[in-house]
Amino acid sequence: MDKLLLRAAMLGSVRELNELAQQNTEILLGTTLRGSTCLHISSDFGHQEFSMSVLAINQSLLSSINLDGETPLIVAVRTGHVSLASAMLEMCHQLELSNMILKPDNNGDNVLHHAIRNGHSDLALKLTAVGHGLSKGVNKYNESPLYIAVLSGLNDVSEKLLEILISSHVGINNRNALHAAVTKGNPG
Structure with missing residues (x-):
């Protein structure tokens, strides 16, 4: 994962996210050594605005799975970010991703x-x-x-x-x- 994107995800910086994605949206597909995407990272920190901004750019990241087998939704719930988890759950419904909810x-x-x-x-x-x-x-x-x-x-x-x-x-x-x-x- 790009270090600037990792930093942005940890801080929840939507401005930095937008700047990086504007240059190359494929940057969002990068992962850490544990297979976590920027959406996993922002979910871990509870950055709802950042997470929703990521999903506005690339909805497929909602289905990403890290090496622990966790979806970003599971990460949000596991770390106690209920509001973010609820927003992701709603998006799963809209995108008809019930299989990701069950994963x-x-x-x-x-x-x-x-x-x-x-x-x-x-x-x-x-x-x-x-x-x-x-x-x-x-x-x-x-x-x-x-x-x-x-x-x-x-x-x-x-x-x-x-x-x-x-x-x-x-x-x-x-x-x-x-x-x-x-x-x-x-x-x-």
């Missing part, structure tokens, strides 16, 4: 896993409405979103996931969401 990272965590794990209830509820496929996801530790929601005490999210018939309920060590509820002292 898990290398640990098997999808964007719903990350939203729940980080306590973003409103975003998690929005994600359950987006696609029920997210509720079926089970990561490499055998954790479903429902299991994590119950353990995290996110009752509103747990209840919503229980309404989705295809939601997975599995958890680690051959446990499930009911085991987690009992452990938390909240059966049923």
